[in-house]
Structure formats: structure tokens, C-alpha cells
Amino acid sequence: MNRQQRMSLYDIQKRAYTEGIVEQINNQWIFFDEETEEAAMLEDYLQQEIEIFRMNRWKKGVLCESGKIRIGTDAIMLRDHDIVRIRKHLIYSLERLLDGINDDAFFQFITTLNSLNFSIFDCIYCYNHLSFLADQQRKDGVNFMVFDNQEQICNVQHHFFYFEKVNDRFEFTLNTGKRLIIEKMIL
Structure with missing residues (x-):
């Protein structure tokens, strides 16, 4: 079993992501956790894996700057009330x-x-x-x-x-x- 196969087992784990919505408030992007309803600055997740729900599917990328997700060579700009999920880290x-x-x-x-x-x-x-x-x-x-x-x-x-x-x-x-x-x- 190589590293990629092990990572695919990580990907299918339940509760591997924190899901919520984003809003731009006072020119700052805020992430609202759906489960806890806590708010966090989206910039706290810079350079981390993030997925955005667009066109009825999840698109995986990296938060390259607050409000912008890099997916391959493309960049997607966030909009108010976009649904996103952020990969959790293991202990x-x-x-x-x-x-x-x-x-x-x-x-x-x-x-x-x-x-x-x-x-x-x-x-x-x-x-x-x-x-x-x-x-x-x-x-x-x-x-x-x-x-x-x-x-x-x-x-x-x-x-x-x-x-x-x-x-x-x-x-x-x-x-x-x-x-x-x-x-x-x-x-």
C-alpha cells in the first residue's frame, strides 16, 4: 500500500472536514462553522486544502489568499454564502x-x-x-x-x-x- 492509497483512506473518513459558509464582512472573509456556529477568519486557513460547493459538486483546491481558491491552474473567487469545507488535521x-x-x-x-x-x-x-x-x-x-x-x-x-x-x-x-x-x- 503506497502513500497515495493510504491518503485515499483518509479522504473517505467521516468528519474529515469542517463544513460551513463564508461571508465577506467589512472587507474580511469570515468562515462560519455549520456545526458549532463559531466564526473564524478565513485567512487563518491560508495555504490549506479547502473545497467549495459549486454546480452541485465539491471542487478541491487550496486557499491561496483570503477570498481566492486555487484549483489547479485556475482561481475561483469566493462569493457571500458559498458553502465550503476545510480539511481537518490529524493529531x-x-x-x-x-x-x-x-x-x-x-x-x-x-x-x-x-x-x-x-x-x-x-x-x-x-x-x-x-x-x-x-x-x-x-x-x-x-x-x-x-x-x-x-x-x-x-x-x-x-x-x-x-x-x-x-x-x-x-x-x-x-x-x-x-x-x-x-x-x-x-x-
Whole structure:
């Protein structure tokens, strides 16, 4: 699985974007989050991925200046009340953890998390012990992650052992008491 295939799994995650509308007020573009109704200066998102809903479809681009989205070689000017969505960022420690695990473990973790109705963008806490072992030949320990999808909480423990064999074990525990364990071993 290459980086592009991994990124395509990121793209289909629920809650990967913050959606809302934009308005120009006093010559400044303001983004209004649809879910929280909070307002933010659009310029806070400069050089970030943004999508605009035009002609009944989402067009992906980069906010190159407040009020202008670069889509390939074209530029689209924003209009009042345009619907936009801004790509959320993963928690840094979770992003490093996902980059550090092998493809099979990555795929199994994401698909299991999704099957429980959680997204990687629901992560509210991640302790990545694996990142502290980068210089060691033998790596073993546990990573901790907490996900909140606004309806339930999911705690994930990632037990890993990387030496002569690769062993990844994910233990998912929901606040309802439901538990799920998946394990991937490569000899």
C-alpha cells in the first residue's frame, strides 16, 4: 500500500472536514462553522486544502489568499454564502503512529475503527510510545488513543512488538462496554 492509497483512506473518513459558509464582512472573509456556529477568519486557513460547493459538486483546491481558491491552474473567487469545507488535521502523534505501522495493520485498524462508526478525525487523544523507540532495534510497548464521535467514546490500545516478528494487536473498548480485539502477526 503506497502513500497515495493510504491518503485515499483518509479522504473517505467521516468528519474529515469542517463544513460551513463564508461571508465577506467589512472587507474580511469570515468562515462560519455549520456545526458549532463559531466564526473564524478565513485567512487563518491560508495555504490549506479547502473545497467549495459549486454546480452541485465539491471542487478541491487550496486557499491561496483570503477570498481566492486555487484549483489547479485556475482561481475561483469566493462569493457571500458559498458553502465550503476545510480539511481537518490529524493529531500529530496519531499521524506519526499511522505512518509508523505496516500496511496490513494500518488497513485493519482504520476499517475496524470505521466499522464501529468512528473516524480517525474523531481522535481527541493519542499517546504514541512507538515514536520514542525509533532508534531501537527491538520495539515493544503500548500506544493509547481516545476517539469521540459525539455519540460514543472509543478507547484503543495498540500493543506492538517489532523485532524478529511483527505483531500488532488493537483492543477497542467502547463506553457501552462493547470490546473488539484484532491482531496481525507477520513472521
